[in-house]
Amino acid sequence: LSNSCESVLVYLDRSGGLRKLVEDCKPFNDAQQVEAVYRFCISVNPYDVIEVDPVLGDCVLHDPLNATALFRAVCFLAIKTLSLVEKIHTENQVNVILKLTHLPPFPEYVLDLCNFPRGYGPMRPVSMEGLVIAMTRVTKYTQGARFLCINDDCPCSTGFHHIRVHAPGATESATVRNDFTCMICSSQLKEDVKFRVLGDKQLVELIHVKALDVLTAHQQSSLRYQSVNLFLRDELCNSMRIGRLYRVLGIPAHVHQWPNITWNPCTFSCNFQNLKEATAFSPWRFSAIVAHYFGLDVTPPGLYNTLKLGLLLSLVQTRADEKNTFHNLDLLAATTDTLILDR
Numbered sequence: 001l002s003n004s005c006e007s008v009l010v011y012l013d014r015s016g017g018l019r020k021l022v023e024d025c026k027p028f029n030d031a032q033q034v035e036a037v038y039r040f041c042i043s044v045n046p047y048d049v050i051e052v053d054p055v056l057g058d059c060v061l062h063d064p065l066n067a068t069a070l071f072r073a074v075c076f077l078a079i080k081t082l083s084l085v086e087k088i089h090t091e092n093q094v095n096v097i098l099k100l101t102h103l104p105p106f107p108e109y110v111l112d113l114c115n116f117p118r119g120y121g122p123m124r125p126v127s128m129e130g131l132v133i134a135m136t137r138v139t140k141y142t143q144g145a146r147f148l149c150i151n152d153d154c155p156c157s158t159g160f161h162h163i164r165v166h167a168p169g170a171t172e173s174a175t176v177r178n179d180f181t182c183m184i185c186s187s188q189l190k191e192d193v194k195f196r197v198l199g200d201k202q203l204v205e206l207i208h209v210k211a212l213d214v215l216t217a218h219q220q221s222s223l224r225y226q227s228v229n230l231f232l233r234d235e236l237c238n239s240m241r242i243g244r245l246y247r248v249l250g251i252p253a254h255v256h257q258w259p260n261i262t263w264n265p266c267t268f269s270c271n272f273q274n275l276k277e278a279t280a281f282s283p284w285r286f287s288a289i290v291a292h293y294f295g296l297d298v299t300p301p302g303l304y305n306t307l308k309l310g311l312l313l314s315l316v317q318t319r320a321d322e323k324n325t326f327h328n329l330d331l332l333a334a335t336t337d338t339l340i341l342d343r
């Protein structure tokens with residue numbers, strides 16, 4: 001560990017990271033408010049790290065959480081040794097974000113959803129080139145929070161021993177919750193809310209650059225592309241625009257788990273089976289044909305296609321016996337001709 005820390009220090013010194021740390025500390029001394037954690041962004045070029053220490057370089061590329069912990073330990077040591085911020089008492093209060101400048105140009109560093117482990121796989125940085133198709137407005141998330149032990153005799157009832165910091169892929173409840181217990185006396189921990197640090201976050205939906213070929217219909221293949229949700233945090237908020245292409249570099253994580261989605265084996269009628277086989281070469285044709293003919297008695301084939309497809313999806317999603325209507329797919333249709341819609 002001490003060898004790696006020495007390498008981190010050499011790298012920070014060579015890359016100018018140490019000088020930047022000194023600069024970044026200055027505004028924290030001016031501010032009146034005392035906070036639970038202080039955030040530092042460190043730009044890291046993996047190639048340069050490998051030149052300093054191949055083991056550390058490997059850690060940066062394959063075990064970012066561990067690498068972040070090493071950089072955090074060195075930053076805390078520098079802050080204390082050089083008396084950069086008096087308000088920082090423990091290493092827990094130093095929130096280090098490593099920003100990798102590059103990744104090696106090999107396939108294993110490119111996000112491949114087909115091979116991405118469906119579970120909690122290893123968390124390491126990968127890159128993806130994609131088009132922004134949707135984004136949310138900027139909202140708040142908890143960057144860090146201070147917790148105190150409710151047992152007055154415990155050393156953790158004061159000070160900065162229990163600090164929780166947002167980690168990549170973590171949900172809000174992983175950072176702030178009311179059932180954490182003290183590591184020393186196992187009593188309950190209570191958040192000291194006046195120390196909570198909030199940051200900005202924005203969700204961006206990105207679709208793989210290759211999906212554009214499918215959308216332009218030049219390619220007659222059965223490939224499907226799943227969009228990816230990207231979390232932009234803090235200084236990265238509002239840095240992307242809808243419709244533009246970006247190469248992003250991040251750590252993939254399973255954030256939302258939908259326990260209600262199940263795959264039920266079911267039997268199709270023979271006609272459906274034949275239709276499905278006949279249209280297997282295209283990802284869209286089966287649903288398009290089914291929607292085309294849906295509701296034949298009400299409207300002729302080909303009319304209200306989008307509405308028919310919407311109704312079909314709603315029927316598939318909504319089960320009559322389901323008491324919980326939260327996951328039902330609701331439809332809103334607007335038209336000047338209400339007669340057909342009523343039918």
Ligand SMILES: [Zn+2]
Pocket residue numbers: 149150151154155156157182183184185186187
């Ligand atoms: Zn305690």
